[in-house]
Amino acid sequence: MSKYSIKEFxxxxxxxxxxxxxxxxxxxxILEVNLKxxxxxxxxxxxxxxxxIKFERERLLEHGTSRMFKKAFTSEGGTLMKATGEGQLHLADKGKRVTILELNDDIIAVNSNDLLAFEPSIEWDIKMMRRVAGMMSNGLFYVVLQGKGLVAITSHYEPLTLKVQENLPVMTDPTTTVAWSGNLEPNIRTDINYRTFLGRGSGESFQMEFEGNGFVIVQSAEE
Known part of the structure; x- marks a missing residue:
């Protein structure tokens, strides 16, 4: 239906x-949080x-000096705000699709750009893939979440989940990688040579490589 009356709309x-x-x-x-x-x-x-409901930007020292130093060196360290009070809160991020995950003593790593919200019962920390430093935005920062509670992540269009199995690693583009199971430690594969610097490379100069048993979630558009 392309036309609505005001009442129908x-x-x-x-x-x-x-x-x-x-x-x-x-x-x-759009995520709705029934905030209590x-x-x-x-x-x-x-x-x-x-x-x-009141909103407060996360303070540098709110979670200790370790996270303070991580956030001081990057604008992509998962900057958060704290919403407190009671009411209905609606959250969104640039029209990206929202997926709600329920953790039950699970661990999941999420690209900091793709983390929308999580319950205060969830423990979390910021990590950085140092081998990516200098190649993209001073490194790839991601957030490791664990415990019991709900986590909301975002993706451009519908997310795709790939199974990672022994002897069958999965390679992904860092800019399309949304999240992965917390037991996996991604490595960086590089394919940089003189053609890359001359602008004649494939455009896929480095990839994330996942080995072991688990999953990785990707999206269809670059972040």
Whole structure:
């Protein structure tokens, strides 16, 4: 249907009645958080809210000096904001598709650009793939999350999950890699030679290589 009356448009797009789920998808690209206390979310991801909610940018020393130094050297270290209070909060990130994952004592690593929100019960830390430093944005930063609770990640269009098996490694483009199972330690494969510097390379000069048993999630557009 391409044309709506005002009434029809409101009925088709209005917010659903509040449910008990802490995280739920209001649309495929908008996350609704039924906030009762606190949630961590990507800085700048708030679309709208109702109720009494306050927002505070994550402070450098909020999680100790170790994370402070990681965040001081990069603008891509997973900058977060803390939303506290009660109400309905809607989050989104540049129209990217939202996926809700439930961790049950699991560990998952997420590219810092693709982490939208997570429950305060989740433990997390920032990591950097140092071998990528100097090749892209001073390195590839990602966030390792573990414990019990909900995590919301984003992807350009529908995500694709690839199984990683023994003797069958998976290679991905770092700019399209969204997340991977926390037991995997990605390596960097490089294919840089004089043709790369002359601008005659394939454009895929380095890749992430995943070995072992687990999964990796990719998206169809570069970050």
């Amino acid at each position: 409101i009925e088709a797009t209005e917010v659903e009645e509040q449910k008990d789920e802490y995280f739920q998808l209001e649309t495929p690209r 206390e606190m949630v961590w979310a990507k800085l700048g991801s708030m679309v709208s809210y109702t109720g009494d």
